[in-house]
Amino acid sequence: MASTELPRRLVLGSSAAAALGGMLTGFGTGRMSSPREATAVNADGYLPFYGKHQRGILDAQQTHAVFAGWDLHWRAGSKKDQLRALLQMLTDDAARLASGRGVLADTEPEMAQPPCQLSLTAGVGQALLDVAGHGHIGTMPEFPGDQLQERYGQSDLLIQFCAQDPTVLHHAVRAVSKNLRGLATRRFAQTGFIQPAEHGFRNLFGQLDGINNPAGQLREAAVFGSGQDSWIEHGTTLALRRFEMDLDGWDAVDRAGRDYALGRRQSDGAPLSGQQVDDPVDVHAANELGLPKIAANAHVALARPASGEEVIHRRGYNFAGETSGLLFASYQRDPATSFIPLQHRLAAADALNTWLKPVGSGLYAILPGVREGCYLGQTWLEAV
Numbered sequence: 001m002a003s004t005e006l007p008r009r010l011v012l013g014s015s016a017a018a019a020l021g022g023m024l025t026g027f028g029t030g031r032m033s034s035p036r037e038a039t040a041v042n043a044d045g046y047l048p049f050y051g052k053h054q055r056g057i058l059d060a061q062q063t064h065a066v067f068a069g070w071d072l073h074w075r076a077g078s079k080k081d082q083l084r085a086l087l088q089m090l091t092d093d094a095a096r097l098a099s100g101r102g103v104l105a106d107t108e109p110e111m112a113q114p115p116c117q118l119s120l121t122a123g124v125g126q127a128l129l130d131v132a133g134h135g136h137i138g139t140m141p142e143f144p145g146d147q148l149q150e151r152y153g154q155s156d157l158l159i160q161f162c163a164q165d166p167t168v169l170h171h172a173v174r175a176v177s178k179n180l181r182g183l184a185t186r187r188f189a190q191t192g193f194i195q196p197a198e199h200g201f202r203n204l205f206g207q208l209d210g211i212n213n214p215a216g217q218l219r220e221a222a223v224f225g226s227g228q229d230s231w232i233e234h235g236t237t238l239a240l241r242r243f244e245m246d247l248d249g250w251d252a253v254d255r256a257g258r259d260y261a262l263g264r265r266q267s268d269g270a271p272l273s274g275q276q277v278d279d280p281v282d283v284h285a286a287n288e289l290g291l292p293k294i295a296a297n298a299h300v301a302l303a304r305p306a307s308g309e310e311v312i313h314r315r316g317y318n319f320a321g322e323t324s325g326l327l328f329a330s331y332q333r334d335p336a337t338s339f340i341p342l343q344h345r346l347a348a349a350d351a352l353n354t355w356l357k358p359v360g361s362g363l364y365a366i367l368p369g370v371r372e373g374c375y376l377g378q379t380w381l382e383a384v
């Protein structure tokens with residue numbers, strides 16, 4: 001297991017050191033970190049690994065991400081024991097990397113410094129829940145319009161790596177991948193980036209994305225709310241979908257058409273029913289002719305939650321290369337009552353669909369956070 005001593009090369013600012021010290025002693029006495037402690041970051045960008053929840057969920061979005069998925073290999077013997085051993089190794093790797101150290105036997109440990117707010121967020125698909133004999137999230141249904149490619153499909157294990165720096169990030173991905181070699185085959189490593197704006201970030205359509213994300217207690221309730229089964233308490237779920245964007249087709253759409261399809265202005269993100277970016281999306285607002293200001297099939301009209309149960313926390317990333325688009329990622333307590341009905345509604349009628357091609361899809365149980373001396377998934381694996 002990872003050592004409790006602070007990494008020697010890590011120079012903590014005084015407030016972060018105090019917060020981290022509080023976390024380390026707090027866990028010993030059963031006290032969980034306060035939200036303030038949980039978000040403590042020092043000048044070198046150290047996101048404390050240990051905590052009630054995994055990092056990379058409620059943290060401000062880092063600028064770079066890799067979503068990597070692996071399918072496990074099984075040897076003779078207990079699959080559950082093999083899964084436990086893998087998660088123990090992964091916990092050690094993640095704790096080391098997040099604190100700016102290389103993994104054990106790292107050939108390039110220098111690349112882990114400074115950690116640049118590196119976070120590793122680990123999740124498992126239903127196949128691994130079945131191996132554990134415990135827990136149910138189901139699999140992602142196929143939605144109308146899906147053109148799914150096997151290489152971006154559901155994997156057994158998923159790690160969302162995020163950092164403010166791509167070198168540190170890719171070192172972490174490589175270090176973990178090297179350690180998983182022989183135990184699992186990597187199905188994908190999907191790279192993403194954003195440039196944070198005051199409200200969300202600009203996606204590759206040019207829209208401000210992430211404006212109407214829940215905040216504060218509403219967000220915590222949507223992601224970690226009460227009523228969860230005990231195996232996933234303090235954990236959550238991740239819906240990951242890869243949408244290719246037809247940017248050439250989008251080029252042919254004028255501003256009015258773009259704003260109409262979204263229901264918000266591309267320029268400043270204001271809803272077509274209001275003036276300011278933070279005005280509410282009012283689907284009943286009408287113009288002087290009595291016509292709705294926001295079309296019924298506009299993205300925001302269909303995406304707004306039909307009930308409190310449907311609230312999701314989006315944390316997506318742009319991708320670009322041979323194809324370009326959005327790595328849609330959302331965290332929610334129960335996908336069956338939130339993400340899935342929402343995605344069905346959008347897949348059926350969203351005006352943006354004309355320029356979108358969903359090629360990847362997966363659903364993961366995101367394990368609870370880890371206490372010092374414990375490993376990722378321990379409460380889940382040892383519950384039965």
Ligand code: HEM
Pocket residue numbers: 200203205207208209210211212213241243262264281299300303304305312325326328339342343346352356
């Ligand atoms: C490439 C695909 C997508 C693009 C380009 C996109 C873009 C946007 C943009 C620009 C906004 C308005 C700003 C904001 O509030 O963030 C928005 C809002 C939203 N989107 Fe998407 N989105 C995509 C896919 C999805 C999917 C798959 C879902 C869920 C199944 C979703 C759920 C939402 C929600 C819940 C809102 C906030 C609606 C509100 O309450 O105002 N989006 N999206």
